[in-house]
Amino acid sequence: MLEAQGSAEALRVFCRAQGINEVYVSVSERNQMMAESSMTRMIAVLHSANIRVEALLSSENADEGGKHLEKLLDRVRTIVQFNRSHSREQFDGIHLDIEPQQRPENKGPGNLRFLPGLVEAYRQVRALAEPAGLTVNADIQNKLLKGNLDERRMLLSALPRLTLMMYELSSPDDGASIDTKRQKVRDSSQKFLEMAYEGLADGRLAKMVIGLRIPDYEQLMPMMLQTLDEANHGDAHYLGWAWHSYNDSSQAPQ
Numbered sequence: 001m002l003e004a005q006g007s008a009e010a011l012r013v014f015c016r017a018q019g020i021n022e023v024y025v026s027v028s029e030r031n032q033m034m035a036e037s038s039m040t041r042m043i044a045v046l047h048s049a050n051i052r053v054e055a056l057l058s059s060e061n062a063d064e065g066g067k068h069l070e071k072l073l074d075r076v077r078t079i080v081q082f083n084r085s086h087s088r089e090q091f092d093g094i095h096l097d098i099e100p101q102q103r104p105e106n107k108g109p110g111n112l113r114f115l116p117g118l119v120e121a122y123r124q125v126r127a128l129a130e131p132a133g134l135t136v137n138a139d140i141q142n143k144l145l146k147g148n149l150d151e152r153r154m155l156l157s158a159l160p161r162l163t164l165m166m167y168e169l170s171s172p173d174d175g176a177s178i179d180t181k182r183q184k185v186r187d188s189s190q191k192f193l194e195m196a197y198e199g200l201a202d203g204r205l206a207k208m209v210i211g212l213r214i215p216d217y218e219q220l221m222p223m224m225l226q227t228l229d230e231a232n233h234g235d236a237h238y239l240g241w242a243w244h245s246y247n248d249s250s251q252a253p254q
Contacts, residue, residue, distance in 0.1 A: 008045035011246060015051050018222065020243060024054040024095035024137070033078060043089040054093035054137065055079045063100040063117035069124065072098075076125050080132040093135035094125060095163075101141060112147050115154065122158040137161040137209070145196045152196060156205040163209040163242050164192060172218050181217070185224050186231040189238075197237055211242035 015023065023046060027034045043053050057079075062072040076094060083090040098121055100106050100114035126136045136159050144155055145164070156162070169188055170181045189210050196208060210228055217224050225241045232238040 008042040011042075012045050012049050012051065014246060015046070016049060018243065021050065022052040022054065022092075023246070024056040024093075026056045026058070027079070028057070028075060033075075036082065039082065039091075040086060040089040043091065047089070052092040054095040054135070055091045056095045056097060058097040058099075059121075060099050060102050062098050062121040063114050065117060065120070069121055072121065073124060073128060076128045080128060080134070083132060083134070091134065093137060094129045096122065096125060096136065096138035098122075098138065101143060109143070110146070112144070112151055115144070115147065115151055119154050119158045126159060135160065137163055139163045139165055139211070141165055142192055145192055149199050152198075153200055153202075153205075156196065156200065157202070159206050161209065161239060162206045163211050164196075165211050165213075165244070166192065167211075167213050167216060167244075170216050172216075178220065178223070181220065182224065182227045185212070185227045189228055189231055190235075193232065193235055193237055205237075207239035208237050209239045209242050211244045213244040214248035 011023065015021070025042065027039060046053050057072060057075050059068065059072045061068040063069075079091055079094060098118060100118055103114075106114045122136070122138060129136050138159055138161075140155075140162050142164060145152065147155070166185075166188060169184045170176060176184075192210075193208060197205065210232075212221065212224055212228070214221055221243065225243065228241045
């Protein structure tokens with residue numbers, strides 16, 4: 001999408017209008033990396049507005065190690081090499097979307113058999129990225145916050161930042177009032193933050209971004225994100241909100 005003429009400028013306008021200071025952009029599709037010229041132009045346009053740019057890298061099975069993890073690490077190395085080749089237009093970070101929970105053997109409440117492999121993938125990406133000056137963040141589902149103390153410590157120690165995908169609390173046609181939707185956002189965000197850090201006092205644990213998505217709220221999205229901030233601004237573990245996603249935003253009813 002961002003390779004089309006004027007698309008990076010349109011994203012910059014959107015980010016400015018919504019108070020967004022960081023984006024994560026998918027840089028590969030069907031195992032094909034975005035053209036280098038498109039990446040440099042996109043980064044230059046967004047950096048001109050002081051917007052950080054993270055390379056979004058996805059995998060369903062990097063937690064299994066072996067060739068699956070190596071494939072992900074090769075993409076990280078590609079981003080590291082891209083930055084080394086460009087003194088000005090550089091990515092600021094890596095954003096991971098690893099989804100072992102999508103595989104049938106990992107479904108079901110309390111089934112966190114994949115967690116050690118997932119954490120190992122996070123750690124190996126971090127080991128490549130941080131020495132190259134790249135931050136690392138990862139999308140997670142709330143299932144991961146329901147683990148025991150040791151499991152949550154393992155997860156929250158793996159990366160400096162995590163993004164909780166807090167989806168499907170509401171829908172545009174559920175008949176609920178705006179106040180009810182806002183209360184769900186308040187209650188659920190506070191519940192998940194408390195759940196994540198309960199019994200853990202280490203100051204080096206990951207900070208948490210909370211993501212909401214356009215299909216759940218459509219034109220109410222800015223209000224719901226503001227509600228997130230209002231509810232959690234006093235929590236030292238809360239790092240802010242994420243808007244998922246720009247592609248959906250351009251298609252949402254106005």
